[in-house]
Amino acid sequence: MRRIAQRLGLRYPLIQAPMAGTSTPALAAAVCEAGGLGSIAIGAVDAKAARTAIADLRGRTARPFNVNAFVHQQAIRDIAIEQAWTGAMTPLFARFGAVPPTTLHEIYCSLNDDPDMLAVLVEAAPAVVSFHFGLPTREAIAALKAQGCLLLASATSLAEAEAAVASGMDAVVAQGFEAGGHRGVFDPGAADEQLGTLELVRILAAKLGVPVIAAGGIMDGADIRAALNAGADAVQLGTAFVGCPESAADEGYRAVLAQAPGTTLTRAISGRPARCLDNAFVGWASTTSTTVPDYPVTYDAGKALIAAARAAGEAGFGAHWAGTGFDRARPIPAADLVALLVQEAGFDA
Known part of the structure; x- marks a missing residue:
């Protein structure tokens, strides 16, 4: 039983990653309507723009969606x-x-230093709120949980994942070393264990009492099945959606994606x-x-x-953020990609 999909009423345990710079309300809505969990990123915008993006997405779909926030340390x-x-x-x-x-x-301002952004999230109360680079404050966690939000945090190691669970996260995104975009390491100055996605999923699934979401290098149905067989409750795909027409990737990005x-x-x-x-x-x-x-x-x-x-x-x-499986990206509409992934993974068989 896929706990996250069941709780959110999703048809499939597929999550479109909230990659800042490419995720859009149109992309997220298309994934939601196709039966997965669409996502948007607000870490690179201010509270006003975040409110507008969430309203835009909510106007496109009545299904659950994810909003991702950055919780990085202040720069020295x-x-x-x-x-x-x-x-x-x-x-x-x-x-x-x-x-x-x-x-x-x-x-960029961390959510932990931006009360206006937290107020937007509490007011909007999206079905899912996820965090990258670390963990939100106790107060933020309590406020979002009081609104019924399911909370996710990225982790690149067992120690980070255990800290996420201890803080009250409902699930952990196991970000493997293959993943495109920013590493979710809590402390960028510390040694990175560089664990691959499947290895990290196996470790976390065996140690944690919450669902584990596999992320990193997942591009097709075979990858999805491998992640689920390793113990993942759901999978998150980012690079796979960069080439979709609904993404915000410009023509230069798309050209590099095709030939890098x-x-x-x-x-x-x-x-x-x-x-x-x-x-x-x-x-x-x-x-x-x-x-x-x-x-x-x-x-x-x-x-x-x-x-x-x-x-x-x-x-x-x-x-041009992208994971190691970028050369298997398929530049087709997001709904068609979800349908293809579902078929390849055998979800409708």
Whole structure:
């Protein structure tokens, strides 16, 4: 019995990952209407934009959906490191007739430091609220649970998962090393165990008393079955949906997705380790020895470079987040993809 699907009334234990930069209300709604759990990310926007996005999604579907928030640590600022970083990036900006920002900013606010965002979530009371980079405060957990929200947290290790359960999470997202986008490590300065998805799922399923959701490298029905057989209660797919027409991926992102030679885990784009398609930005990152500033301060410079490159018609500089199975992505409408995954996994057999 798939506990999460049963509790939420889903037809299938499939969750579309809330990848910031690509998830949209249209994408999430399409997945919801097809029988899975659609998701949107609000970690990269303010409370006003989050309220608008949630209302947009709610206007598209009456089914349960997930809203994901960031709960990262505040950046430790070091002006000398930040200036050295923008200095190292100066030649890159010059290629596009631009200059790096003179001052960097902490562009994203953690939910734990944003009472307005928490108020939006409590007011909206989505069926599911998930967290990345750590855990919310006790007060936030209590407020959301009082609204009936099912709470999920990403974990990359048993220690993180056990902390999530102890805090009151209803389920844990087991984020394997194959996953695209940002690693959900609670402490980016600590050693990363780099556990693969299936290995992590087996460990957590054996140790935890809550449902485990497999995430990372899951692209087709065979992957779904492998994750469920390993002990997962549900699966979460992110990269698989990037190529869907409902996603916010631009044409440059879609082009790189179709032809990239591989992926690399890098801190250079945002300041936190994140798996990205190999592109010109990642290539430069592999050659620099300059110390990377903290997240999300580094992302202020990264976004400025991405914007300058895009304005010059260069698609090779982008936050092209993707997991290791990217080359098996199928650029079809989200509802069709869910139907195909369901068929491949044998859910309707």
